[in-house]
Amino acid sequence: MPRLLRPARVLLLGPPGSGKGTQTERLLKHFEIPGISSGDILRRHIKDGTEIGQLASSIINKGKLLPDDLMTKVVASELRRRRWLSPSTSWLLDGFPRTHAQAEMLDSQELEPAKAGMNLVVELQVSEDAMLDRIANRLVHVPSGRVYNLTYNPPKVPGRDDITGEPLSRRPDDDPAVFRKRLKEYRASTEPLVEYYKKSGDVLWSVAGETSDVIFAQLEREVVRRFGERGDESSERDSEAAGAAD
Ligand code: AMP
Numbered sequence: 001m002p003r004l005l006r007p008a009r010v011l012l013l014g015p016p017g018s019g020k021g022t023q024t025e026r027l028l029k030h031f032e033i034p035g036i037s038s039g040d041i042l043r044r045h046i047k048d049g050t051e052i053g054q055l056a057s058s059i060i061n062k063g064k065l066l067p068d069d070l071m072t073k074v075v076a077s078e079l080r081r082r083r084w085l086s087p088s089t090s091w092l093l094d095g096f097p098r099t100h101a102q103a104e105m106l107d108s109q110e111l112e113p114a115k116a117g118m119n120l121v122v123e124l125q126v127s128e129d130a131m132l133d134r135i136a137n138r139l140v141h142v143p144s145g146r147v148y149n150l151t152y153n154p155p156k157v158p159g160r161d162d163i164t165g166e167p168l169s170r171r172p173d174d175d176p177a178v179f180r181k182r183l184k185e186y187r188a189s190t191e192p193l194v195e196y197y198k199k200s201g202d203v204l205w206s207v208a209g210e211t212s213d214v215i216f217a218q219l220e221r222e223v224v225r226r227f228g229e230r231g232d233e234s235s236e237r238d239s240e241a242a243g244a245a246d
Pocket of ligand 1: 016039065066095099102112173182
């Protein structure tokens with residue numbers, strides 16, 4: 001049984017090194033909702049040596065973005081494969097849409113026809129120093145997308161994934177020069193995206209904080225406020241009084 005009373009279709013926005021991956025993992029685990037990360041999908045393509053993977057690896061290593069139409073196709077096919085294009089399903093997208101054009105394509109071609117529009121867009125706001133520190137200390141387990149931080153969340157065995165014991169790696173784009181490029185690209189592409197969601201009713205919500213615990217506590221409260229949590233009777237009463245939220 002889903003933990004939330006109403007379906008949550010969530011997008012997380014945050015610059016590289018903002019802790020977006022960590023917040024995503026915590027949200028998915030806490031509320032038991034499924035999620036997909038466009039970066040993880042691409043890293044899997046690269047690992048499997050597909051045609052998309054070959055194109056993606058050269059673009060990613062330069063800190064650039066993949067073309068909007070290709071990226072939309074890749075994610076839309078994943079949404080269809082998982083049967084998420086439905087008004088009753090909760091899910092979370094991490095890393096997509098990342099540009100105004102991607103958001104428009106996703107809405108008009110996939111979400112609106114399925115009556116499954118995004119109903120929460122979270123914008124993570126973190127200082128540049130905190131971001132630089134995070135990327136310098138980040139390790140990932142590519143097959144699962146699990147993220148570790150050598151300071152806040154180190155693996156139990158150095159260099160090994162906690163669950164599978166497989167080796168962890170550094171992302172080739174977690175290099176300070178590439179990081180600065182990604183940050184610039186992020187700002188240029190995300191500001192119009194934030195404007196787009198500002199116009200889409202009450203979906204955009206921004207949160208600031210220096211640590212992942214501080215941010216997560218606020219995020220958790222906001223998700224419960226919007227979608228209600230099973231077992232939380234006051235929220236159940238509120239939702240009955242207010243009717244369906246979307
Ligand atoms: P991420 O793991 O989200 O930081 O993504 C890693 C890289 O994958 C990005 O720096 C981009 O090169 C590429 N990428 C991921 N998502 C997208 C997207 N929505 N649009 C274009 N490129 C993307």
